[in-house]
Amino acid sequence: MKFKSLFTATALAACAALTPxxxxxxxxxxxxxxxxxxxxxxxxxxxxxxxxxxxxxxxxxxxxxxxxxxxxxxxxxxxxxxxxxxxxxxxxxxxxxxxxxxxxxxxxxxxxxxxxxxxxxxxxxxxxxxxxxxxxxxxxxxxxxxxxxxxxxxxxxxxxxxxxxxxxxxxxxxxxxxxxxxxxxxxxSSGLASSSGDIPEPSSSGLALLGLGLVGASFALRRKSHQQ
Structure with missing residues (x-):
């Protein structure tokens, strides 16, 4: 249940970052x-x-x-x-x-x-x-x-x-x-007229956040299967 909540929260945060x-x-x-x-x-x-x-x-x-x-x-x-x-x-x-x-x-x-x-x-x-x-x-x-x-x-x-x-x-x-x-x-995604190349676009940040969430979910599933 904790894993499901964590995954849901991560996905919602990523979607919010992607919202134009x-x-x-x-x-x-x-x-x-x-x-x-x-x-x-x-x-x-x-x-x-x-x-x-x-x-x-x-x-x-x-x-x-x-x-x-x-x-x-x-x-x-x-x-x-x-x-x-x-x-x-x-x-x-x-x-x-x-x-x-x-x-x-x-x-x-x-x-x-x-x-x-x-x-x-x-x-x-x-x-x-x-x-x-x-x-x-x-x-x-x-x-x-x-x-x-x-x-x-x-x-x-x-x-x-x-x-x-x-x-x-x-x-x-x-x-x-x-x-x-x-x-x-x-x-x-940013609301700014232009973005500096040194600062990631919010859409990229959202994808990175989603990717981290999926990696974490994969480790959690693997750990759970080993425990069983």
Whole structure:
């Protein structure tokens, strides 16, 4: 009876690890660069930027670094005193972070170290992240944004603004300011936009767990037969 309970619990745990989670994706390709935003959970989003370094578009091609980005149309209320937002870039070790401020990017006011300046009057309804130092531009860049409150993506999708800069922190080309259109509700075992190759996918973990359970069951049966 103990063996049966153990096997059942192991199988259930493996199935739970294999169960996919619904995930909404918002994708925009603009000037040769693809921006993908995925829902991670009720208060986290992931942002993936692809082909930013290799784009041949004359507007952004001279860029060497990623300066800042802002998000709005998420139903966030940053007038609340303890509201926080943190963006983490996964690309180098240690992973750099940027604390969000209640602000928006302005195409005419971008300069190194002052891309985002907290608004003191009124509520902008947006949150801005400024990485200091600027992040070296790559063709595949992954960020996770964690809010202290739940968000609600508007019907037109999240509005994203991105500033690409040169090695001096000066804006290169035009400021991206676009809604990311809803693309699909996909399924993902992890709920993340992308997974590091160093971390096993949950589906692989589930199969490994199931395999360990079956090996244990085999030993238990063999031991029981010897005892009889």
């Amino acid at each position: 989670v619904a995930q909404a994706s918002y994708v925009l390709t603009f000037q040769g660069v693809t921006f993908t935003m995925d829902v991670v959970d009720a208060n986290s989003l992931s942002l993936r930027i692809q082909n930013a370094l290799s784009t041949t578009d004359a507007d952004w091609a001279p860029a060497t670094h990623f300066g800042a980005f802002s998000l709005k149309d998420l139903g966030l209320d940053f007038s609340v005193g303890n509201a926080t937002a943190v963006a983490t870039y996964f690309g180098i070790n240690p992973n750099p972070t940027a604390n969000g401020v209640r602000d928006d990017l302005n195409a005419n006011g971008i300069n190194d170290g002052a891309d985002c300046e907290a608004q003191t009057n009124g509520q902008t309804g947006s949150v801005c992240f400024d990485f200091d130092p600027d992040v070296l531009l790559l063709d595949d860049m992954n960020f996770q944004i964690d809010f202290s409150q739940n968000y609600t993506i508007g019907a037109n999708g999240p509005h994203l603004k991105v500033a690409f800069v040169d090695s001096q922190g000066d804006k290169v080309g035009s400021l991206l300011s676009q809604n990311l259109p809803f693309t699909a509700s996909s399924t993902s």
